[in-house]
Amino acid sequence: MADVQIELPDGSVKQVHSGTTPHDIALSISEGLARQSLAARFNDQLIDLTRPLDTSGKLALITPNSPEALEIIRHSCAHLMAQAVKELYGDEVQVTIGPAIKDGFYYDFYSESKTFVPEDFPVIEAKMAELAKQDQPVTREVMTRHAAVDLFREMGETYKVELIEDLGEETVSLYRQGDFVDLCRGPHVPRTGVHKAFKLTSLAGAYWRGDEHNAMLQRIYATAFLNKKDLKAHLERLEEARKRDHRKLGRELDLFSFNEEAGGGLVLWHPKGAMLRTIIEDFERKEHLKRGYDIVVGPQILKTDLWKMSGHYENYRENMYFTEVDEQGYGIKPMNCLAHMLIYKSKPRSYRNLPVRYFELGTVHRHEKSGVLHGLLRVRGFTQDDAHIICRPDQIDAEVKGVMRFVQDVAGIFGFDYTMELSTRPDKSIGSDADWEQATKALRSALEDSGQPFEINEGDGAFYGPKIDVKLKDALDREWQCATIQCDFTLPERFDLTYVGADGEKHRPVMLHRVIVGSIERFIGVLIEHYAGSFPLWLSPVQAIVLNVTDNQADYAQEVYEQLRSAGVRVEVDLRNEKLGFKIREAQVAKIPYMLVIGDREMEQRTVAPRFRDGKNLEPVSVDDFVAFVAAETAAFK
């Protein structure tokens, strides 16, 4: 048998016989290492511990401390769950796929007769624990495609058969533990006994291969960790995240509500929520004016014929609301671009006056499928901080960069981390190659200039142009698209937008659709979770509340309240005959930044004693000083 050279991470080289496994090598180092190891990395490829090595190369053992460990454990745990399900429900259920995902794993099952319910979880978990306790060896075997197809067909696993047939490989690898066999690339942990900390978390429907025309599978979500302590910590984190759910906080802080008689996905903004909106809208108007945008306002409904001309009727009709009066059809706007185009078209344009930047806090309505509605994050009526930049082709680059800076500035003010994606030309698209190339280049160069990492979604652009998407995360780490910049070649064409160039001829401008926060509703939803409801002073719907200790200071407290209110501070006063501790608690629960306590001392000295919501008491200050403080903080977006 030929020798091979195995280089270990510490640089040492072991001379071993071909066919030696990573497990053997681990054992030669120490028994503890061999016992702990879960898998191995050989020349940048993850392999099983029991995989014979027949070439020289670099080997690293994957132990629980390795970054890859969790993913391998979760993937293996998905097999354990499938094994348990097969043992419990046997031929009633077919297995499909079961990958590791962020924070856990899932497995999709198909069954005509068995419907999983949450009550099955403890039963499945118990079976998993039983199989883990048996510490069955997990073995890999390789067979030809035909043999594998025959095997799974015999077992009645038609989904596996389909997978193997579509794989197009001559040989496939299977993993076996006990009586359970699954098609899988691996690698897997060596024994089922590795699984000590797992929990089934939820049930969901999922289409086979993600296609809604396919069968609906039953997906069981679960999670697994290296040990029980990590699992417990993870479950506690989830619990914490649920506390900052914007739907819960929205009710508790009395910001907004929904009403089923009004309709799903239609937000009712209560006074405090509407205040928050107003603050953000005022901020938006100011920031847009600063950056050379013009504010415009379009109508809520436009004639159906116009939506036909724009292509929305053809491509977006099922998402639109229509109405008819006096035999004239109208469409309620799902986007703001049409009115902006008409404004542009209202008079001849010169190349000298481009770009035009039309900004509108435009309220749109889209009929979203009922199952996708989600608090403020996915609604049917929302207001976008929408703008359309109509420019010469040579101006795209500078305009896109300007928008990117705008996005970064705003993200910085709110303290958001975000991820960015560039989506390029899809198969079905319109516009010339040159247009696409120029626009994509402009977007890419703006992204590169931003200095932030970004991902590329090849072929994921809109049919009318490439786009940049910026995504923010909610409390549960789900990503929500907020800002987006899209190049559009279609609408200027369809609406015959032109400008007169230096040559006296008519030319076609380019249009950029862009939003900075996206939908105000969604943004506020994410914002609530981001701040866990404790908004910074400049955003707080109520910035301060005046609290008197006893009735004795009621008149002075009222006077302070009026003084603050007329100075522009968003302030409330609580003169109820309650103990101070009670009033503080209520203000605290309402997450009001400053409580201004007034007792006899403050009344005598004509001051207020501020208490911040973190519990810290500040030195008593005069009302004027407090007003100045609020103004300074607000100006600094604190």
Place this chain on the structure above:
RNA sequence: GCCACCCUAGCUCAGCUGGUAGAGCAACUGAUUCGUAAUCAGUAGGUCGUCGGUUCAAGUCCGAUGGGUGGCUCCA
């Protein structure tokens, strides 16, 4: 839209295998005037999402429908 689950007082929740509803908080009333996260006592409040069915009898079982939750598909 699809799959599963949920829907009891304003909120959070109890209500066993069917025998026409209960708590805490909030609200209201009264007493208490008390300096940094809950003073005490009392009162009121629900045709158990809606419609239909089974049953002598349904919050509890069945069906439909509305809304919601977690996903899938789609998307700001």
